[in-house]
Amino acid sequence: MKNISKTFGAVKALQNVNFEVMPAEVVGLVGDNAAGKSTLMKVLSGAYIADQGEIQMNGKKVHISNPVDSRNLGIEMLYQNFALAGNINIYQNIFLGRELIKDYCLGVFKILNKKEMATRSVDLISRLKIDIHQVNKRVKELSGGQQQSVAIARVIAFNAHLIIMDEPTANLGIKEVGRLLDLIRRLREQGISVIVISHRLDDIFSVGDKVIVLKRGKRVGMRYIKETTEKEVLRLIVGGEEGEA
Amino acid sequence: MMEKVAQPETLEHSEKKMGGWVKRFSTLIGLILICLVLTLTSKYFLSFENFISILLQNANIAILAVGLTLVILLGEIDLSVGGVEALGCVVAAWMMVYGGLGIIPSIIIALVASTLCGLVSGFFVAYFRFHSFVSTLAMMGIARGLALIYTHGASIYGLPDSFRFIGQGSIGPIPVPVLVAAVVLLLAHFLLTQFRLGNHIYAVGGNIEAARLAGINVGRVKLIVLSISGFCSGLAGIIMASRLNSGQGTIGETDLLDAIASVIIGGTSLMGGVGTIPGTILGVLIISVIRNGLNLLGVSSFWQMVAIGVIIICAVLVDEIRRRLQEKER
Amino acid sequence: MKKILVIAFIVLFATVSISFAQKKEFRFGMAMQTLQNPFYLSMKAGAEKAAAELGNVKLTIVGAEHSTDLTSQVKQIEDFIQMKMDVIGIVAIEKKGIIPTIEKVNRAGIPVITVDTDADGGKRECYIATDNVLGGKLGAQWIEKALYGKGKIAILEGAPGSQANFLRMEGFKPEIEKYKGIQVVSSLTAKWRRDEGMRVMNDIITAHPDLNAVMAMNDEMALGALEALRTRGKLKQIKLVGFNGAFEAIQQVYRGNMAADVVQYPERIGELFVHWAVRIANGEKPPQDLPKTPTNPPTVHIDSGVAIVDVPLLQIKVGPAFKAIGGELKNYTN
Numbered sequence: 047m048k049n050i051s052k053t054f055g056a057v058k059a060l061q062n063v064n065f066e067v068m069p070a071e072v073v074g075l076v077g078d079n080a081a082g083k084s085t086l087m088k089v090l091s092g093a094y095i096a097d098q099g100e101i102q103m104n105g106k107k108v109h110i111s112n113p114v115d116s117r118n119l120g121i122e123m124l125y126q127n128f129a130l131a132g133n134i135n136i137y138q139n140i141f142l143g144r145e146l147i148k149d150y151c152l153g154v155f156k157i158l159n160k161k162e163m164a165t166r167s168v169d170l171i172s173r174l175k176i177d178i179h180q181v182n183k184r185v186k187e188l189s190g191g192q193q194q195s196v197a198i199a200r201v202i203a204f205n206a207h208l209i210i211m212d213e214p215t216a217n218l219g220i221k222e223v224g225r226l227l228d229l230i231r232r233l234r235e236q237g238i239s240v241i242v243i244s245h246r247l248d249d250i251f252s253v254g255d256k257v258i259v260l261k262r263g264k265r266v267g268m269r270y271i272k273e274t275t276e277k278e279v280l281r282l283i284v285g286g287e288e289g290e291a
Numbered sequence: 292m293m294e295k296v297a298q299p300e301t302l303e304h305s306e307k308k309m310g311g312w313v314k315r316f317s318t319l320i321g322l323i324l325i326c327l328v329l330t331l332t333s334k335y336f337l338s339f340e341n342f343i344s345i346l347l348q349n350a351n352i353a354i355l356a357v358g359l360t361l362v363i364l365l366g367e368i369d370l371s372v373g374g375v376e377a378l379g380c381v382v383a384a385w386m387m388v389y390g391g392l393g394i395i396p397s398i399i400i401a402l403v404a405s406t407l408c409g410l411v412s413g414f415f416v417a418y419f420r421f422h423s424f425v426s427t428l429a430m431m432g433i434a435r436g437l438a439l440i441y442t443h444g445a446s447i448y449g450l451p452d453s454f455r456f457i458g459q460g461s462i463g464p465i466p467v468p469v470l471v472a473a474v475v476l477l478l479a480h481f482l483l484t485q486f487r488l489g490n491h492i493y494a495v496g497g498n499i500e501a502a503r504l505a506g507i508n509v510g511r512v513k514l515i516v517l518s519i520s521g522f523c524s525g526l527a528g529i530i531m532a533s534r535l536n537s538g539q540g541t542i543g544e545t546d547l548l549d550a551i552a553s554v555i556i557g558g559t560s561l562m563g564g565v566g567t568i569p570g571t572i573l574g575v576l577i578i579s580v581i582r583n584g585l586n587l588l589g590v591s592s593f594w595q596m597v598a599i600g601v602i603i604i605c606a607v608l609v610d611e612i613r614r615r616l617q618e619k620e621r
Numbered sequence: 622m623k624k625i626l627v628i629a630f631i632v633l634f635a636t637v638s639i640s641f642a643q644k645k646e647f648r649f650g651m652a653m654q655t656l657q658n659p660f661y662l663s664m665k666a667g668a669e670k671a672a673a674e675l676g677n678v679k680l681t682i683v684g685a686e687h688s689t690d691l692t693s694q695v696k697q698i699e700d701f702i703q704m705k706m707d708v709i710g711i712v713a714i715e716k717k718g719i720i721p722t723i724e725k726v727n728r729a730g731i732p733v734i735t736v737d738t739d740a741d742g743g744k745r746e747c748y749i750a751t752d753n754v755l756g757g758k759l760g761a762q763w764i765e766k767a768l769y770g771k772g773k774i775a776i777l778e779g780a781p782g783s784q785a786n787f788l789r790m791e792g793f794k795p796e797i798e799k800y801k802g803i804q805v806v807s808s809l810t811a812k813w814r815r816d817e818g819m820r821v822m823n824d825i826i827t828a829h830p831d832l833n834a835v836m837a838m839n840d841e842m843a844l845g846a847l848e849a850l851r852t853r854g855k856l857k858q859i860k861l862v863g864f865n866g867a868f869e870a871i872q873q874v875y876r877g878n879m880a881a882d883v884v885q886y887p888e889r890i891g892e893l894f895v896h897w898a899v900r901i902a903n904g905e906k907p908p909q910d911l912p913k914t915p916t917n918p919p920t921v922h923i924d925s926g927v928a929i930v931d932v933p934l935l936q937i938k939v940g941p942a943f944k945a946i947g948g949e950l951k952n953y954t955n
Contacts, residue, residue: 093504114506129504133497133564134490142494143505145487157485341703348696444781444810448717448741459721531692535718541689541782586700589681591656592693596686 050089050099052082059085061263062099067208067239072230074250074271075243077260078283083243084126086260087210090241091123092116114143120207124214128197132186136178137167139185140200170199174229190217198229209233210241215249227253247276259283317609318558318573325577329584336587343464349579350468351376351527351534353572355550356557357479358409358520360571363554364483364496365516366563367423371412372524372550373543374434379405379528381438384447384538387454394454402525408434409521416517417510423517438540447538458533468530475523480568492516496563552599553578556606577602648679649898650701651710652694654738656684658813658841660865660887661712664737667891678895681706688813689780691715695722702729708898709733713740715782732901736894737887738785739914747907747921748914749893751885753785757792757838759929760862760883764797764834767860767880767931771802772833775825777818777842778810789838789864806832811842818845826853833859840865840882847878866930874932881931890925897923 047065051058060082067073075083088094090101092113101108103119110116116123130139138145141163148159167181176195178188185193194214201209211230215223230240230253244250250257251271259267259282267282329336355372362369379401386397412430415421441447460467483489491512494502503509531542557574559566578599585595651668653661665682672678681704685693691714701709702725709731713719716739723743726733735748764774776793779786797803806829811817818837826832826849835850837843843863850856856878863870866884873879897907913919 091504112506113504117506123504125504129498129501131494131497131501131564134493138490138494139501142490142502143507145490147487156487158487158490335704338703344699344703348699442782446715446717446782455721459725534721535691535695535715536721537715537717539691539715539718541715542692545686545690545693582696583700583703586683586697587704589683591683592686593656 047086047090047101048099050086050096050101052085052089052094052096052098058263060089060096063260063263063265065090065258065265067241069207069239070234070237071255072234072240072242072253074247074254074257075241075260076245076247076250076257076279076283077266080262081260081283082263083260084212087123087212087241087243090116091121091210093123117144117204117206120205121210122201122204122206122208123210124197124201124212126212126216128193130185130193130197133184135184136171136181136188136196137163139196140167140170140203142200144204166203167199170203171195174199174202175225191222194218198226202233206238208239208241210243212243213245214242215244215246223249247279251276317613318556318570318577318606321606321609322573322577322580325580325584329580329587333584333587336584339464341583341587343466343469345579345583346469346472347466348583349549349575350466350472351530352546352549352553352578353472353575354475354523354527354530355546356553356571356575357475357568358523359550359554360557360559360566360568361479361483361492361516362423362520363559363561364492364563364566365513366496366499366561367416367513367517368427368551368561369409369412369517369520370424370427370547371408371430371434372520372527373545373547374431374438375405375408375521375524376528376531376543376546377438377540378408378434379525380532380535380542381441381447381528381538381540382525383529383532384450385441387451388447388449388538394451398529401529402522405434405525405528406518406522409518409524410514412521413514413517417513423513427517435540435543440540442538442540444540446535446540448536450532450536450538454533455536456533458530458535468534471526471530475526476568476572483568488512488515493564496565498564548599549578549582552603555603558606558610560610574606646677646679647707647899647902648704649681649708649710649895649902650698650704650706651680651682651712651736651894652697652701653682653684653712654694654714654813655686655688656682658688658839659867659869660840660885661737663867663887664891664894667888668895669891670888671892671895675895675899678899680895685714689714691718694719698722698726702726702731706731707902708746710736710894710898711740712737713784714738714780716741716784716787717782719743732898734894734898734901735920737890738783739916739920740784741916742918744918745920746901747897747923749890749897749923749925750785751890751927752922752924753788753927754792756864756883756885756927756929757789757794758796759792759927760789760836760864760881761793761796761800763881763929763931764836764860764862765800765803768803768833770800773804773806773829773831774834774836775806775822775829775832776808777821777835777837777846778808779813779838779842781810783813786838793836793838811837811845813839813841815841815845818842819849820845822846822849823853826850826855826859834862834880835859836862836864838864840867840870843870843879843882844873847873851878871930874930877932881929883927883929886926893923893925 050060050063052060063086077083089096092110092115095111101110108119146159146162147156149156164181171178174195178192185196214226233240254271256268256270257279269279335341359369359372382404383397383401386392386400408430412426415426416423457467462470491507494507495509495512499509532538553574554571556577557570559570581598582595585598655661668680672680683697694714709726713735719740720742723733723740727744732746735745737750739748807825809821811821835846837846840863843861846861850859860880862881863879864883866882866886870879870882874882907921911921914922
């Protein structure tokens with residue numbers, strides 16, 4: 047992402063921010079509140095459109111004007127509030143917007159292939175080792191942790207190359223945090239890149255390869271995890287100067 | 292017993308009813324209770340002819356309720372259903388009498404006109420961020436105004452004889468409007484449960500942001516649904532034109548209230564995202580049975596207004612209590 | 622001995638059957654335009670009084686939710702069919718739109734009587750109503766006299782699809798056009814309603830501040846117009862004529878706020894309905910030599926009488942005039 051700028055009314059959420067992520071790399075995106083982390087990633091996921099700047103993949107310029115474009119490029123995002131519709135069930139949420147269909151009458155009628163969606167969902171959930179038994183239960187009937195599992199299942203369901211997670215560990219207990227970090231490592235092993243937005247530096251340091259710091263809409267620094275300490279990153283977050291690459 | 296005798300639509304649907312049986316139970320119990328009370332208080336209630344009459348009288352409301360269910364599922368509202376119904380009625384009649392067109396072309400034009408009304412309302416809701424209340428309130432005035440203009444407030448008469456079949460004919464013991472309503476209800480149920488659009492409608496109603504982030508074209512969904520509502524209103528109007536053998540610009544005022552009441556009593560939440568067509572069917576039946584029962588008992592229309600208002604409160608209250616009990620269990 | 626027993630048995634049997642025949646209960650349903658209009662309430666009262674006097678008539682009188690709500694009236698009539706009424710009376714909201722429903726009643730074999738407002742078709746046994754054409758004419762003639770043949774007037778019309786409105790206009794307009802000095806500056810509909818009457822009258826006064834008289838085709842509209850005139854201070858200037866003979870309107874005439882009212886004897890219409898319904902239910906046919914309506918099929922018109930009353934009439938012939946319209950003198954003074 048090069049020179050990305052985004053303004054909401056009078057607020058300059060992002061100003062000329064550069065961001066890069068390599069294949070099979072875990073990048074932590076950190077910064078204080080209102081630093082612009084979520085906004086930047088939402089530009090990447092298609093939820094927002096940047097006012098300025100461009101995005102390149104593998105050296106080629108790409109246009110992401112809506113979430114569908116983003117997904118088609120293999121980018122999936124796990125939103126902070128999960129972005130699930132509570133009134134529909136698990137497999138409907140996982141396949142929301144990309145429902146599986148079967149054809150009737152030589153393609154004239156395209157109806158939902160519920161059996162297939164249910165089957166695949168069950169498969170996903172068991173792979174994630176989550177404790178949910180019925181995939182046709184409404185999402186609002188699930189606990190918070192279970193809902194996040196559904197959201198996670200959704201991001202890994204569609205062969206993404208790049209997964210963005212916005213504050214994934216925010217409401218988890220210790221054991222669950224551990225499971226999530228394991229998942230991130232497993233994803234990296236499969237060649238998938240993961241961007242993690244987080245307030246918790248120890249999580250980032252646990253799994254990350256590098257960390258990029260934003261402050262008030264501007265990028266203030268990038269460090270490789272192996273070459274830096276939490277203290278240094280903290281210093282960047284709180285009082286970093288702009289322009290550092 | 293009453294159900295098996297005279298509600299062909301409900302019979303067909305009992306196979307298609309999916310989960311949510313427990314939820315729908317209370318509405319069904321309510322309907323059965325009301326029927327029981329009416330059977331005991333009026334000797335004319337419990338008869339095959341009366342049930343057919345009830346279904347016939349409210350077929351147009353059922354059709355309006357279908358469109359409204361879809362709209363309310365989105366979390367929107369359509370206040371124009373009565374006005375567009377009148378417009379459909381008038382346009383069909385006008386085309387046949389003054390336009391010199393045949394029955395089928397007139398019907399098509401009336402349906403196009405009413406769908407257009409829905410499209411226009413939907414357009415402003417989808418792309419100009421109008422609240423559907425505003426958009427459809429305006430359309431209500433426009434549609435009804437046009438209907439009254441073209442009839443000069445009176446009626447258009449002299450419709451071809453064969454047109455009467457739609458509103459006054461029967462196939463076997465079942466009146467044609469009831470069959471039309473049954474087909475519309477079935478199609479809508481199919482749409483909501485078997486097609487992507489149905490899924491999207493629920494998603495938009497449940498969490499519009501989530502739907503947008505999932506790549507659903509929310510604007511387009513709203514546009515389509517409001518157009519469907521316009522279509523349904525027009526269809527109901529055409530049926531009324533045949534029932535009354537004339538184009539009337541004044542119909543539909545009470546129909547709006549009855550249709551909304553039916554949808555709400557049937558368990559569809561005004562917040563959006565919750566509701567089913569079988570539920571709406573029950574809602575329509577409850578409203579129809581109440582009106583019929585009160586007529587058979589010679590009760591004035593004023594009490595009917597009160598009764599329907601009370602039933603709405605009861606239905607929503609029961610829903611709310613059930614919801615809270617469910618939450619407590621978790 | 623045996624003979625006496627046989628005779629006694631025959632007499633007993635005869636008495637019982639005769640009393641049975643006399644005790645036969647009739648059930649009539651009447652679907653009125655609305656019960657929100659005192660005119661129809663008077664009609665209802667007259668019908669109920671007649672039913673009470675006869676003793677063997679059970680009346681069910683209902684009104685539609687709004688006076689333009691045709692579908693509500695259709696449902697009520699269809700439900701009357703379910704209730705297997707002996708005779709169904711209809712005050713038609715829309716003269717064409719009601720025809721299919723009347724035909725449905727015909728197919729069910731139940732006689733139909735149209736009351737006050739006729740339908741344009743369907744088989745009706747008879748039509749009981751004021752001669753609305755004559756009433757309209759009386760109104761026009763009165764205005765001509767009151768204005769000494771010169772002035773500007775306005776008309777408040779009823780609901781456009783209503784037969785009653787059509788007939789009253791048919792009596793009024795040609796008559797008023799005969800008077801060259803009188804100019805109709807405005808003729809608008811106020812849909813039979815009081816609130817509409819007030820609103821429309823207000824607008825008319827604004828457009829024609831030098832108006833001399835208003836003919837309102839029913840009393841609800843007249844009473845609404847009255848309020849508009851009162852608010853704008855035009856009560857003295859503009860002569861208001863109503864049509865119905867409603868109690869409240871007569872009061873206003875007596876007080877001098879309204880200039881005149883065409884009285885229709887609504888209670889008598891109600892009574893006539895019950896009486897004729899009983900006869901028709903017993904198999905009688907109304908006399909076919911009475912005037913018939915110009916509809917298809919033509920229907921016998923049973924005239925319930927019409928007159929116009931104004932202040933002089935009321936003041937001079939107070940007692941009998943009030944009796945004729947069903948009121949008592951002492952109720953009108955205050």
